[in-house]
Amino acid sequence: MTERPFKRGAVVWGLDPFKSAEAAEPERPFLVLSNETHPFADRQFAGVALSTTRRDDALALDPDDWAAGGLPRRSYAYPWLLVTRDHADVASVYGRLHPAVVDTVLDRLVGYLSASDADDG
Template structure:
């Protein structure tokens, strides 16, 4: 069940993974800000994973403002997606502004910025 309050940049949320059958959930880092169209209804995100891959951004314990997984966590900045607020299952925690900005810059580089 999701919160009625909008999630914020840096929040990590659990949402159904696209293209997975049967539906499975994964964690996503919210990169969009309140200036994003439809903020509070949908969010621009990147996927998080427990698998270390080339070019993945490692998320260390001190990168979490609060919350966090019980194991290793990496952001996949090439996996940019939009998720709907109503499909978010729950929140996992929130990353620091510094780590969120680092991941956002990496994501932007894949978009040719």
């Protein structure tokens, strides 16, 4: 499961752009949301961060959410934490989530990006 470009639904482990290289764990898992229509699909993917920290609005990933593989610890998708990563930043692939789970994360992300502010008259 190391094919590149990574397909939508893949969970990959790689460098976290929000952590310094000196951090105790400078890497994290990401859920790939983009597909082959991404302008640079041969080199990059768009996705969201996953974490072992439960936060409000995080989507819990249950064992039956995985079509293949899985992460070693209970994890949560952060649909508000959108990233674009280079394939070269990926150290490994942990598995793939079922399309319905990916669609839920994507719908939540789109909801955050498309919602108007309350005072946008």
